[in-house]
Amino acid sequence: MTTKIPARKNLKNISAYVAGKPIEEVQRELGLTRIIKLASNENPYGYSQLAKKAMLAEMDQTAYYPEGMAPALAEKLAVKLDTKKENIIIGNGSDEIIRLLTRSYIAENDEVIMPDVTFPRYETNVLIEGGSPVLVPLIDGVHDLDSMYKAITDKTKMIVICNPNNPTGTIIEKAKLEAFMSKVPKHILLIIDEAYYEYVNDEEYLETIPYLEAHPNLVILRTFSKIYGLASLRIGYGIMQPSIIEELVKVKDAFNTNRLAQAAAVASLEDDAFVKYCANQNQLGKVYLQTELSKMGLEYFPSHANFLMIKLNQPGKEIFEGLLKQGIIIRSGHLLGYDDTIRVSIGSQEENEEFIQALKIILN
Structure with missing residues (x-):
């Protein structure tokens, strides 16, 4: 029998950080080839050349x-x-x-x-x-x-x-x-x-x-x-x-x-044009998502970042699991302190549209 070596008492009630699921992990688990990750507030436009x-x-x-x-x-x-x-x-x-x-x-x-x-x-x-x-x-x-x-x-x-x-x-x-x-x-x-x-x-x-x-x-x-x-x-x-x-x-x-x-x-820091482009595209994507969510009767917190926290009338974990099966990774609110929410990063226009269509399917 292996003896567990006690760690510092300060660690007793601490859990490891749960990050957004990586694309590679979802591909392995579900056997999907196309994955859209909207879980970790990453930049969908990459980085400066x-x-x-x-x-x-x-x-x-x-x-x-x-x-x-x-x-x-x-x-x-x-x-x-x-x-x-x-x-x-x-x-x-x-x-x-x-x-x-x-x-x-x-x-x-x-x-x-x-x-x-x-x-x-x-x-x-x-x-x-x-x-x-x-x-x-x-x-x-x-x-x-x-x-x-x-x-x-x-x-x-x-x-x-x-x-x-x-x-x-x-x-x-x-x-x-x-x-x-x-x-x-x-x-x-x-x-x-x-x-x-x-x-x-x-x-x-x-x-x-x-x-x-x-x-x-x-x-x-x-x-x-x-x-x-x-x-x-x-x-x-x-x-x-x-x-x-x-x-x-x-x-x-x-x-x-x-x-x-x-x-x-x-x-x-030399590429101000790239930063401005990303900020503008994020704003357009945010307006699109907010408009579509409002049409669906969903509320959300007024975000000034590159993500939206969407309020639901059901556990966010259920929506997370449903979207995951369609190859879309978001964050469930139960990991973030709001059980009946999801947090979705603002992606490219194509990614945003696929997210909205998948969300409509699940909610209906």
Whole structure:
């Protein structure tokens, strides 16, 4: 009999992250050749051809370790974002920076305030460090900032905001977020995850980078995984005060981002036309899906990202399984905190149309 070696007690009630089903897995399970994946908010238009050229050129350097702090990428980002290079840290996806923040700042019983529901890795990383997540329910899919502020105690070390929020796609009104930022005590880290920043085209969305100097506790997270289409390369970044970065570097892996990812990200920042095209196509796809869903009598959260969370009158898991049999992968709401919903990434026009037709078949 094999003896199970006990792991850390902090892991007892933590489950592994459940990602959207990969295309290859569905092909193996169902024997299908054509699969449409609308589960993980990936870019259906791929990635910049400038990034491809940069990766091919960098291939010859594969035998050599990358620069640990990705200085060329940090400098390029600083120019593009009108901030200082010293304010930027590059991560193995922005989710690594979340992990670095909790590892650096969260001790046993420290509290971290976050919305319920949101991206689940915030809560998981807090629990791993022995901290206590304080979950504040959303109101109509939007952060309840008043209740989040009231939840602050002498144990609060962090507050996490996801804007646009995943999985609802909603944003916080500019004036409300600005007022909240001003009220949060400066000894509490305020982390704003803006993974879907480039998709937002609403005047009510707050540009947070100009607030860095006035709010030394502010941490902004962004990624190359979404609109830039570099999801498999795992590269994101954080914008914050150098004093915070100094602490994160202490617990960061020495070579956390690879050469190809760094080169691709640098090149992607040169291709504004590609980003604009993807944002425009996403907006067209979103309008199409919203129009068709409304015709079907279905409601959805007002999304400012590249996905929609659709409200149903039946378990989302049933719809997920029905669509899967037709070769369409989406996300069931039961994995995201809303049982009677599904979350669907906005695909190409052809993919969107196939999704709508398949959904009509299932619902009828």
